[in-house]
Amino acid sequence: MNKKQMQSEQTKKRVADAARSLFALKGYKATSIEDIVAATGSSKGNIYYHFKSKEGLFLYLLDEWDREWEENWEKKQWQYQTMKEKLFGIAEQLALEDLNHPLTRAADEFFHLEEKSNEVEERIKVIYQNHFQFFETFIQRGIDQGEFKPVNAKYLAIALESLFVGLNQMSRTASSEDVGKIYQSAVQAFLYGMAKESD
Amino acid sequence: MNKKQMQSEQTKKRVADAARSLFALKGYKATSIEDIVAATGSSKGNIYYHFKSKEGLFLYLLDEWDREWEENWEKKQWQYQTMKEKLFGIAEQLALEDLNHPLTRAADEFFHLEEKSNEVEERIKVIYQNHFQFFETFIQRGIDQGEFKPVNAKYLAIALESLFVGLNQMSRTASSEDVGKIYQSAVQAFLYGMAKESD
DNA sequence: TATGATACAGAATGAACGTTCAGTATAAAA
DNA sequence: TTTTATACTGAACGTTCATTCTGTATCATA
Structure with missing residues (x-):
């Protein structure tokens, strides 16, 4: 696996982990993409690059x-x-x-x-x-x-x-x-x- | 009971009935106060006069x-x-x-x-x-x-x-x-x- | 009839948020 | 080295909505 691919997977995992914690803490609706951005340091665009949508992220x-x-x-x-x-x-x-x-x-x-x-x-x-x-x-x-x-x-x-x-x-x-x-x-x-x- | 009180009760019932139908049809969140306004002919202000809030209406x-x-x-x-x-x-x-x-x-x-x-x-x-x-x-x-x-x-x-x-x-x-x-x-x-x- | 309370109208407010997009950086491939 | 695909940025967009507020009409009461 590439260095780039590995990094990519890492950030995807980082986003997923942060999202899980936030959803657990605040619920689905009340957790905004903005919250996840704040928690990960990733950008909105990047989250949408890795996951199709908020729904898609949750389904994942x-x-x-x-x-x-x-x-x-x-x-x-x-x-x-x-x-x-x-x-x-x-x-x-x-x-x-x-x-x-x-x-x-x-x-x-x-x-x-x-x-x-x-x-x-x-x-x-x-x-x-x-x-x-x-x-x-x-x-x-x-x-x-x-x-x-x-x-x-x-x-x-x-x-x-x-x-x-x-x-x-x-x-x-x-x-x-x-x-x-x-x-x-x-x-x-x-x-x-x-x-x-x-x- | 007054004529006014009766009318008031009627409109309250009218709003409640319309709201029930709409909630049933579209769900809670997806039913807006605007929808209820459109269905009843009553105004927003009037709905808030009879019910404390959207939540209050649903609890009723x-x-x-x-x-x-x-x-x-x-x-x-x-x-x-x-x-x-x-x-x-x-x-x-x-x-x-x-x-x-x-x-x-x-x-x-x-x-x-x-x-x-x-x-x-x-x-x-x-x-x-x-x-x-x-x-x-x-x-x-x-x-x-x-x-x-x-x-x-x-x-x-x-x-x-x-x-x-x-x-x-x-x-x-x-x-x-x-x-x-x-x-x-x-x-x-x-x-x-x-x-x-x-x- | 005058006064006050009740019932109603609807424009204005104000905040929240998911999604998109044009553009940039990075690293792999040629 | 040049090219290209991948990874990432963040401002801007567009839309949705509950609630409030100021004002008006209607009816009961004094």
């Missing part, structure tokens, strides 16, 4: 995040035996992430912005669909291995993703000790039900 | 909505016998609402905006806390009547609210026939669990 950060998540999970999942344990493991990882990952808040805001370009709307759909897919294969595996009831994996995958999306949001009003408990209670209920006798 | 609509929801549920809940049935009933009403109520999308956007005044932040917290309270008493009643396991009602109430909040969001990417099924699957799992043997 989201992609990075998703990649990291999957890597982490791949490493971690082998410490659990059963699918049930794995589900609790997922819950734990998500709970920690909701509390700690810098982009959760901003991502939430970003997903709910109404003035999104169609391209962005598509990208978000793809992100969700990947999550659905992840849970669907997960549930299906649990069924095949005899751990789960023969439920409709497709619908339940969406329900599960919904649960975690909702928990993510609620976790912001709760105290941080409670967050773990809430996640656990939710998964507990999802696995074993809150009703007394199962029919 | 949210309050109306919550009132209506509770009224509807009060009427409807008597048609169900057990708490389990009632929970399915709640899910059904929420699913229908997510599909049909004009403000669901805009409310989502509004809740996730980062540039909220502290006052608004407080109001939103109160709204959520009311929902938690609702579910907590609901679950507690189920426990007392022997229908539910002796779970931690507080945590599970938050989990339930989370589930419905998440479902609400997911329901937008799904086809409208699926939405009902997804809600049902979710409640089914929450009540009876997806795991095969309960411990």
